Amino acid sequence: MTVTTQVLELKLFIDGEWRLSTNPDTNKVINPANGELIAIAPRATIEETNEAIKVAKATFESGVWSKISAQERSAYLLKIADLIDEKHDELVELEIKDNGKIKAEADIDIDDAASCFRYYAGLIRTPDGETYHVADPLQAMVVREPVGVTGLIVPWNFPFLMSVWKFAPALAAGNTIVYKPAEVTPVTATKLIEIIDEAGVPKGVVNLVLGQGSIIGETIARSHDVDMVSFTGSTEVGRNIMRNAAGNLKKISLELGGKSPNIIFADADFETAVDHALVGIFYGSGQVCSAGSRIIVEETIYDHFVEEFIRRAKNIKVGPGLAEGSEMGAIVSESQLKNILEYIEIGKKEGATLASGGNRITENGLDKGFFVEPTVFVDVTPEMRIVKEEIFGPVAVIQKFKDEEEAVKLANNTIYGLAGGVFTSDGAKAMRVIKQVRAGITWINTYGPTYNEAPWHGYKQSGIGSSLGTFGLDEFQEVKQINISLNVGPTGWFSNH
Incomplete structure (x- = not known):
């Protein structure tokens, strides 16, 4: 893969035109693997955000997109x-430099985006x-129509795919x-907007506003001309979106945080359980909302599991996403790195007990990037913050349980309900337990794979609404x-008198 070094000058895209912001303040976009500047981005003003909303509303009402056929x-x-x-390789390279993830992960993201x-x-x-069959002489029917102007607010962990x-x-x-x-x-x-524009989608249908969430996100959420907000990010910000969206009772879809349990029973295939548990927390450097960050292990295999999990974690090759052999990439930013270390x-x-890792990596030329060791805590208790709060980094906590009842209790002891896994060779037990786990995305004897055809959905404070599948289309209708x-x-x- 050819690595480009050009610093990109990004622009806003409003009503089919690329433009700079009137705000002289800009944002420097840094490659998290080496600290190098890769782009300069504008910070749009409230007025520019409102202009984009106005354009989106006028375009919707014109019917240039909303009234054309589904075909x-x-x-x-x-x-x-x-x-x-066609642009797969370019998108993969840019995603790696933008986010810090490894090439194998970026390849999957770009391929899945096209499939979506x-x-x-x-x-x-x-x-x-x-x-519907109703009383004569009436015929009743239901049709689905677009919501209208949608505000789409996307996180940094899967920039293109999300x-x-x-x-x-x-x-x-x-x-x-x-x-x-x-x-x-x-x-x-x-680049996604460039592609949509190149595909010939009518001007005004898609508008890009770059800048600060506290300004742009709040403006979108508050606007009475926005009919729906779809947000993916932290639960704290999701609450703010929800409060601001109440002004005109707009439709909201919120995919928020997680602190997901991964339950390992003693009768599970041991190597499979260890391997998938590693993927569950260290894929994407742990910066995944559905990460299996709470590993809950049956006490009879606990010590053996911890020993093998730590051995494998220490052997993970951490490095730049474009470097050959890298298995775990950089943390997305210096501020996120500091948050994880805190x-x-x-x-x-x-x-x-910090059983493994816990340090920033600065050796072997990684000192300018934002890298942290795969980290494992044991001897944890349910009330600890590292057990309760979403860290959003490569930090696993391993808990111990005696029986099914305790496993389920530990799994559900969280404000979140996004994901969860169960590993066991007993099919009946697997179904008993997974049906009791209060989470919207679950796995048995695997952890992580998802599909465009199936809904991505959270319980409790992990969100409202669904992405993907027919459920994802329903959200926008x-x-x-x-x-x-x-x-x-x-x-x-x-x-009649």
Whole structure:
């Protein structure tokens, strides 16, 4: 793969035009693997954000996108998918430099993004209406329509893929978009808009506003001209989005935090359980909302599991995403690195045993990047902050349980409910336990794989609404009931005097 070194000058995209912001303040985008400057991004003003909203509203009402056929929109989505495939290598390189993840992860993200557009291109062409047998002489039906202007606010951990999870169903349904990516990872977000523009999507349908979440996100959420906000990020910010969106009771979809349990029974295939537990917490450097950060192990194998898990964790090759052999990449930013290291110190102060890792990595030329060792805590208790709070980094806590009842109790002892896993060779036990785990995305004898066809959904404070699958399309649609009289004439309800 050819590595480019050019510093990119990013722009806003409003009403089909690329432009600089009137705000002289800019954001420097840093490669987390080496600290090098990769892009300069504008910080849009409230006025520019409102302009993008105004354009999206006018475009929606014009019908240039909302009123064309599903078949036409499907064709656009398929063209976008083809362009993603054509630009695969460029997108992978930029995603690595933007986010810090390794090449294998970026490859999966870009491939899955193209597949997601193709999935919704097919789904929007399928029958979606319903008719009901009601009392004569009426015919009742339900149709689905676009919500309107949608504000899409995307996190930094999967900058391109998470954007596509929102864009594909939003566009398929006929909505217009005001798009706000994370400030630390705006590069591939800009490339996505370039691709959508190249595919010929009418101007004004998609609008890109780069800048600070506290300004742009709040403006989008508060606006009475925005009909829906779809946000992925922290639970704290999700609460703020929800409060601000209450002004016009706009529709919201929130995919928030997690502190997900991964339950390992003694009768599980041991090597499989260890291997998947490693992937569950160290994939993406632990910067994954569904990460299996709480590993809950049956006491009879606890010591053996901890020993092997630590051995394997110490052998993980941490390095730049573009370096050959790297198995875990950089933390996305210096501030996030500091946050992770602070949690590690909190864990030690709380009395947990730091069994492995816990340090920033500066050897072998990594001193300019944001790298941290795969970290493992044992001897933890449920009330510890490192057990309760989302760290969003490569930090695992390993807990111990005696029986099924205790395993479930520990698993559900959290404000979150995004994901969870169970490892056991007993199929009946696996189903008993997984059905009791209060989480929306679960696995048995694996951890992590998801599909465009299935919903991504959280319980409790992990969110409201769903991404992906038919459920993801539903989020971006309104349901309308239509009743038709088959016998046109007066009702006779009131006398005719």
